[in-house]
Amino acid sequence: MSIFLSTEASNHSTQTHISDEPSLVLDSVSCERGERLLVECLSMSLAAGQGVRIEGPNGSGKTTLLRVLAGLSQQYSGAVRWCGEDIRQARAVLAADTLYIGHLAGVKALLTPLENLAWWVSLHIPSLDPLSKESLLNALTQVGLQRFANTPCHQLSAGQQRRIALARLYLSQHRLWILDEPFTAIDTDGVALLEQRIAEHLAQGNMAIITTHQAMQIEGFSSYCLDKVEQKEGGGQ
Amino acid sequence: MNGSKPNTDIGIFAAFNALLLRDLRVYFRSRGTWLNPLVFVLMVITLFTLGIGPDPSALSTHASGIIWVVALLGIMLSLDALFRADFDDGSLEQLLLSPQPLYLAVLAKVLAHWVITGLPIVLASPLYSLMLGIPANAIAFLALGLLLGSGILSFIGAIGASLTVSLRSGGLLIALLTLPLYVPVIIFGSQFVQSAIEGWPLMPTLSMLLGLLIGAIVLAPIAIIGGLRLSQDS
DSSP: OHHHHHHHHHHHTTOOOOTTSOEEEEEEEEEEETTEEEEEEEEEEEETTOEEEEEOOTTSSHHHHHHHHHTSOOOEEEEEEETTEETTTOHHHHHHHEEEEOSSOOOOTTSOHHHHHHHHHHHHOTTSOTTOHHHHHHHHHHTTOGGGTTSOGGGSOHHHHHHHHHGGGGTOOOSEEEEESTTTTOOHHHHHHHHHHHHHHHHTTOEEEEEOSSOOOOTTEEEEEOOOHHHHHHHHO | OGGGSOOHHHHHHHHHHHHHHHHHHHHHHSTHHHHHHHHHHHHHHHHHHHHHOSOHHHHHHHHHHHHHHHHHHHHHHHHTHHHHHHHHHTHHHHHHTOSSOHHHHHHHHHHHHHHHHHHHHHHTHHHHHHHTTOOHHHHHHHHHHHHHHHHHHHHHHHHHHHHHTTSSOOHHHHHHHHHHHHHHHHHHHHHHHHHHHHTOOOHHHHHHHHHHHHHHHHHHHHHHHHHHHHHTTO
16 A cells, blocks of 8 residues: 555645545644643644654643644644544544554563564554564564563663564554654664654655654654743743 | 555454453463452451351351452452553553554453453352352352352443543542442342342342343443543543
8 A cells, every 4th residue: 555655645745635645634723731722723734755843842732732643632622634534533544544652652561572562563453463473573673672572571671662662663554653752762873773764654655743852864854843832831821 | 435444354353362362461470460359358258257256157147248249349459450551651542542443452451350350259259158158059159140240340340440540549539430330230249149048039130140241341341442532631
């Protein structure tokens, strides 16, 4: 499917409103956390092959926004449309197309990296047999964990546990990646490999939304800054 | 629209199995989870025998009530852990975002939890039946009643667990939320054991317990899913 999309995307990369083509549209989205309005009337759209980097200081609402886009949080006003459908109604369609990696890795400390990945695959990639270890081992090799495939995760470092979560990127065929601070606790070499993987993902005509405080060199990324944090705090008081 | 959905029909039962096995694996690697409720039940029943005294007739009059209340408390105390670990490490997010039917995922989670908490209590029931002086011919019926009842208790309790998972300490709140819903289980459960002891007809109470179990299996996951989704907004 991704090969099909990549040819499509190169032809129509500037046209965002064809409903067959995957697209993410935010229509004056506002979200608040507690009593604070974090994101106010945000409108933007993302077409095949595009990525956006959400920037902003701590507490500016990056994670809140990403959780809304992933379909985890319902606390927002405005509309988010995936392929033309409101994600409040088309939750299953969004879920099938989206890979979300948040602050929490979703890695069980008592299980091995291999078992963790198998569990995730059975939930998120139904076309892949979770018991076929080959593709899982391959993904773990990509993130440099092949030697630890059968070591319980509580014996691994924070960065290694993070890498287990990121190994999902090498199994995923999802059209939209939503990555919240994916490079946290990852070393320089690891970051370079991940950037390469994300660039590959975009080149195949897919989309990515990322927050990070690190410098990032990937082509096709625009950035959006949620920088009004102080203003809004002042307005709320 | 359907074009963008993956072919989930092959994956549904594979996913159910994977979830069930993964949860069982996690539970068996953390031994306390499945031993604690059982040890709790055995200890409290021992306390009852000490408190009421050694008179077998006094013990056996109240035996069915004691066993049901203690089993209920044992299962309820273990429920706080049902979703907490998954909530804390982010597994719950990944579960909720899965395109697989959440209904089956929740069913697998509660079933796994029942296997490690409810089932040991059922299997150990002959032991504490003897401690409380329940007649030998009623022990099998007590186990049957507990088998059905503990399932109901797990499913109803999981609703409370899903609603309180985002709170720092939900233990007591789970009790307040679920205890009123446990009332029918206690009534029909202890009635069933009493009927077995006294030789009364068993079918009315047995069919009530079966009905409650089926209702809980069918309806509770819907409420649990709602509770888990809410937990992501707080």
